[in-house]
Amino acid sequence: MKVKELLAESCHLLACVQDGRLEAEILLSHSLGVNRAWLYANSDTDVADLTATSFMQLVKRRRQGEPIAYLTGIREFWSFRLKVTPEVLIPRPETELLVETALARIPADTRWRVADLGTGSGAVALAIATERPACEVFASDISARALLVARKNAESLNLTGIHFLQGSWLTPLEGKFNGIVSNPPYVARHDPHMQQGDCRFEPESALSPGTDAMACIRHIAETAPPFLESGGFLAFEHGYDQGEASRQLLLQLNYEDVETINDLAGLERVTAVSYTHLRAHETR
Ligand code: GLN
Numbered sequence: 001m002k003v004k005e006l007l008a009e010s011c012h013l014l015a016c017v018q019d020g021r022l023e024a025e026i027l028l029s030h031s032l033g034v035n036r037a038w039l040y041a042n043s044d045t046d047v048a049d050l051t052a053t054s055f056m057q058l059v060k061r062r063r064q065g066e067p068i069a070y071l072t073g074i075r076e077f078w079s080f081r082l083k084v085t086p087e088v089l090i091p092r093p094e095t096e097l098l099v100e101t102a103l104a105r106i107p108a109d110t111r112w113r114v115a116d117l118g119t120g121s122g123a124v125a126l127a128i129a130t131e132r133p134a135c136e137v138f139a140s141d142i143s144a145r146a147l148l149v150a151r152k153n154a155e156s157l158n159l160t161g162i163h164f165l166q167g168s169w170l171t172p173l174e175g176k177f178n179g180i181v182s183n184p185p186y187v188a189r190h191d192p193h194m195q196q197g198d199c200r201f202e203p204e205s206a207l208s209p210g211t212d213a214m215a216c217i218r219h220i221a222e223t224a225p226p227f228l229e230s231g232g233f234l235a236f237e238h239g240y241d242q243g244e245a246s247r248q249l250l251l252q253l254n255y256e257d258v259e260t261i262n263d264l265a266g267l268e269r270v271t272a273v274s275y276t277h278l279r280a281h282e283t284r
Helices: 003-016 020-032 036-041 049-063 068-072 095-105 123-131 144-156 197-201 215-223 243-252 277-282
Strands: 074-077 080-083 113-117 136-141 163-166 177-182 228-237 256-262 268-275
Touching (some): 003 020, 003 049, 020 049, 049 068, 080 123, 095 123, 095 228, 113 123, 123 136, 123 144, 123 177, 136 144, 215 228, 215 243, 243 268
Parallel strands (some): 177 228
Antiparallel strands (some): 228 268, 256 268
16 A cells, blocks of 8 residues: 555544544654655655554554554653653653753752652653753652663663662652652542543553542652752642642641642643751741
């Protein structure tokens, strides 16, 4: 079959998904190892049967809901093309806001120690390491398989200085940090969102802490202070309806400089705070 015939057939099959045509083009260019512009310049080119068959398999899997990022193994985040597998959450555009929030609190050229908890594909840690090359970046994840993906991403971006540590949240970390960031699971298990779109195929442990949507955020906020340098910051992503609960929690725990940042949809998405040891002591 020709390129244009495969595109026409796959567009038809993907009419049920949003941006079906774009996704058909992404899958075909992935199968052929070319970019999307090539498809237009070469629409009359014949495609080998084997390639056409494996492409149509991908189209069928997409039709059944599998995330396009898992089918191509790639998701763009920050300035990167990251490797993603079903072992890791697919990085979301909103999470770039967490990176921006952290960068706003990390002055350029400082040799700060910064930790990313539950790094998954490594997206946040890699972005911070790229933008603040003098910082020493640590990234933890409880999943050894996720860490393999993160390490591969670091290697392909030549970010060899990041310390990847296996373990739950802060457990594998030692010493104090000037900044701690995290995009933890924050969707309740029973939330209908868990049964929609890409979420159906992502690791449940990366999306949901269980019945209490705030459980991981609370754990991180409660355990972070002894790991923070005085004046150090904590920044994390949360659900659109968790801004108020996050701020209340952080104030109770004696954090200060509370700031919540809205995402492009105007929803509260990231909250950042700092912690001063002395002051927390005085006001107790
Ligand atoms: N924001 C993601 C979603 O809506 C969830 C990401 C997360 O749990 N950290 O699917």
